[in-house]
Amino acid sequence: MSTIKVAINGYGNLGRGVEKAIAHAKDMELVAVFTRRDPESVTTQGAPVVSLDDVDAWADKVDVVVNCGGSATDLHVQTPIIAKKFNVVDSFDTHAKIPEHFEEVNKAAEGGSNLALISGGWDPGFFSLLRVYGAAFLPESDVYTFWGPGLSQGHSDAVRRIEGVKKGVQYTIPVEEARQRILGGEHAELTVREKHERVVYLVAEDGADKDKIRDEIVNMPNYFDEYNTTVNFISDAEFDAEHTGMPHGGDVIRLGKTSEGVQHVIHFNLKLDSNPEFTGSVLVACARAVVRMNAEGAQGAITLFDVPPAKLHPATPAELRAHML
């Protein structure tokens, strides 16, 4: 069997995570990295670097593109464009805009007879799968999602935009007492503040007004004002030693019943040392499924909800039945 030829579009943290994941997949091969930067400025682990302006020439040499841009500014533009020429996978994670993104990508992919999987990763992605299976298997139920402990990119960006902040990260932490109440089977109604807290570590510029920075953070609308937030000022050295990883994770917990007094708890937890590496690894499995399903005739946009799990794994269905069922 020939290997699946993959291109990575966008070579940031996620792109490098995808690159590592492809190296673990014996049935797949990285053939190019697409970039909107000057290709000369990008150094990969070996794959050729191609300007986004020149990717059309790669249409016959690539089975699937993994789009590794950000949801906020890149993917809603890039995925429809790529989908016209290539099978494609993205990790679009702006939940409210998923239906709109799906329609755009669907139109583009169908026009090109390609298949595009959007919103792969862990949330949306693996967490979403657990939400659907749980709801299907236990219809009379409530679902609770906790995020963290983990680094939130959006909240870290918000902290870094504040005047006087040199470096900053924000960790989202589930409130353990709330988590245990749900795990214990209590269908609790929890406010935003009761479910998660936020912890910031930052390095201030010399002479910056720390009280003003702290005030600005804890009162920031949408990002922090509805949470209990702790702001820690630390040194450059401590920041570099302790806060350059990108851990994340969380819980999907479903509580339900099948008859009066008969309760069930479905609990799913992820603890990820590196959010981009795990997300990249999920995207590579999605890329495998997309190539297989497109070869069988599937076109347009899909999500993980539409993918038979066996398509994600390199083994044959018979091997999976024999060893994993």
Added chain:
Amino acid sequence: MSTIKVAINGYGNLGRGVEKAIAHAKDMELVAVFTRRDPESVTTQGAPVVSLDDVDAWADKVDVVVNCGGSATDLHVQTPIIAKKFNVVDSFDTHAKIPEHFEEVNKAAEGGSNLALISGGWDPGFFSLLRVYGAAFLPESDVYTFWGPGLSQGHSDAVRRIEGVKKGVQYTIPVEEARQRILGGEHAELTVREKHERVVYLVAEDGADKDKIRDEIVNMPNYFDEYNTTVNFISDAEFDAEHTGMPHGGDVIRLGKTSEGVQHVIHFNLKLDSNPEFTGSVLVACARAVVRMNAEGAQGAITLFDVPPAKLHPATPAELRAHML
């Protein structure tokens, strides 16, 4: 949209669990209970009871049959027979014989242009899904399954076959220390004895030799000899008050890495008050998927590995994308 018409084949604990689950599914309707017993002797919550000898007449009135017999003696015979005439779902759980059962059922279902899903439930079933997703998303990893705390039907049957035992149940208990080692990220190699212990509660016949019973249990080959087993003799009254439920559950834990020193833990846990009610609820979702996939042309045998998750849930794909992704 017309409702999906379901028949239950076999009206024991699992059959009653399926009956309850269908009552929670607005898009489904129980139209008959098939039985090999005298139909006059079976009282359902309202559905007509039909002798297994007469089910051919129901071929046009039933969209899918849920086979609720046991794996040991019933399903390997019954599922191929039913699959010739009906779409069918079963919970065949003799792991070693799944490939053989799959082939038999596949032949029968294809011959009848029907679709048959085998080995639905939670293990095999929901646990299997987590094993495949985990292996696909994290190829460099080890997986650990713990079962329990929960009542094991096979081990309880084995206890009850011993002379002098009037009533008996066996609980499988994961060894918490071992579980915590794995959850803590240690790729431990654990023996059978280190992973699970077995606890038996039984009522002895009057005058029975309790030491002999205990010896016979703890030394029983395959069932108990490789485990630490505790045998508790209790009264009839305590047995009836405390040990007539059928709780179960367990853990699927996957430890893996995406690059040197970058670890991830995927943890899935089920706590089920009633094994047959939860299993029944999963089978009903599988039945929904089977009817939808057969209507789209799928025939032969499948497992949950072949089912796009969206097919299991009553909502439309667009609704699922908007609310669960």
